Amino acid sequence: MAEIVTLAEAIAATVRDGDAVAMEGFTHLIPHAAGHEVIRQGRRDLTLIRMTPDIVYDQLIGAGCARKLVFSWAGNPGVGSLHRFRDAVEHNWPGPLELEEHSHAGMANRFVAGASGLPFAILRGYRGTSLPANTTGVADIVCPFTGEKLTAVSALRPDAAIVHAQQADRRGNVQYWGITGVQKEAVLASARSVVTVEEIVEELEPCPGAVVLPSWTVGFVAVVPGGAHPSYALGYSVRDNDFYLAWDEISRDRQKFLDWLDEHVYGADPQAADRPRSRTGAPC
């Protein structure tokens, strides 16, 4: 059964130095507040796993939490580069960053393999690209039935998964809807997990297209309203596109980034209620 605790307690109990950590959420439901708590707790040497390392991983990388990044697309969606990621890869600042790079289809299937308890997944992909020669976890495989040449990708089995959801009930059952991404696979593939939620409700109302993670599949639940900001939680908030645009400027310069980190992460109360949030309508 999931334990309902504070964000600081959930992260302290789940994320250790040197862990492989997957914070998932495909544009929607990105666990920003939990990522900030990882930074505040000073974790180091993390292998950060995420299909689309966007702003929150830019912050973790710039803050010196990461040793390695496992990913498939590292950019600020619709805006441009991730400058802290680029600075780490191009200039080793604040330290070198090892890369394990895949395609989206490959990463999604690696999570599926992890969630399925299999050592690898099979897809039609990567063939003819420069990726297999420059990364790990990709190999050719021949179909034993048809002889077709396919691609195998190794399973992801993170030490910890961190995701954000709309709701949990008092027993720790979790429900999220809208763009559901790869969070279910990330949680089921991982040894430990934290789910931050917009709110705790008495009972989860069935919601079309929703994913329910039963309480016994989740390690810790923490209530963090607005915990996805500047990403969003459908029905609770809208994507703060202005912040994504502003991040381009903040993250370009090392000192400006460090100042931002001091003010908005190290200087923030993890349970701060002042995160921009406006309910946009009824749930579902």
Add this chain to the structure above:
Amino acid sequence: MLTYTSDEMMTVVAARSLRNGMTCFVGIGRPSEAANLARVTHAPDLVLIYESGTIGAKPGAVPLSIGDGILAETADSVVSVPEIFNYWLQPGRIDVGFLGAAQLDKFANINTTVIGPGYADPRVRLPGAGGAPEIAAACKEVIVVVRQSQRTFADRVDFVTSVGFGDGAGSRQRLGLPGGGPRLVITDLGVLRADPDTEQLVLAGIYPGVSVAQVQDNTGWDLLVSPDLDDVPPPSQAELSALRALLSRAPATVPAQARQPASAVRQTAVR
């Protein structure tokens, strides 16, 4: 007198390339602008599919990201990310994939990973693959939308992120890539098509006010020109109005600093 930018021309031509009723896997940025323009003009039944798992999205404005809430709220169906790639893209169910590129070569191979000779020590680190390799492999056809310059149109890409026609004729078959590949490349100067025999890109259409010499100057290999070079018609008033209305409804699709400086935007005026 109708005045428009080369970027508007590129987006309009890209929108025209989509037929009503097609299913279209849409990348963010210019491809998304063009696909949404097609949907509000000649192709109301175009099915927009974004890699966030939103199938049949009908946004009223161009979204900033592939996962804006409006896409999920207006979609016919929202599926998980493993499902969008495994059940929808991989089997070749989708008619057209719409991609951008940071670097493109004469066989329409696409690089969005690193610029510079070495992967380990890149001169410029780009975002990487995303959904593009499998979109390029599996869609029945692929359309690339990209601004043309010496830097972008390289003789050989530094890194093959997504395969176009590999080393030329027969490459896709040898690699077992099921889709038709990027037979159409739409730039801000004209339109290139892959030659059916050699699979090399050939200049097939040119925009008003652009010369073949200008296209060659912005191409990093010896450009082949079709003997039947088309003069691509300029945007109509209706196309331009629809595009501008679409973009004005968006909060912002590209930050000011990422847009080309005004001096670099080619202005064209036609009567």
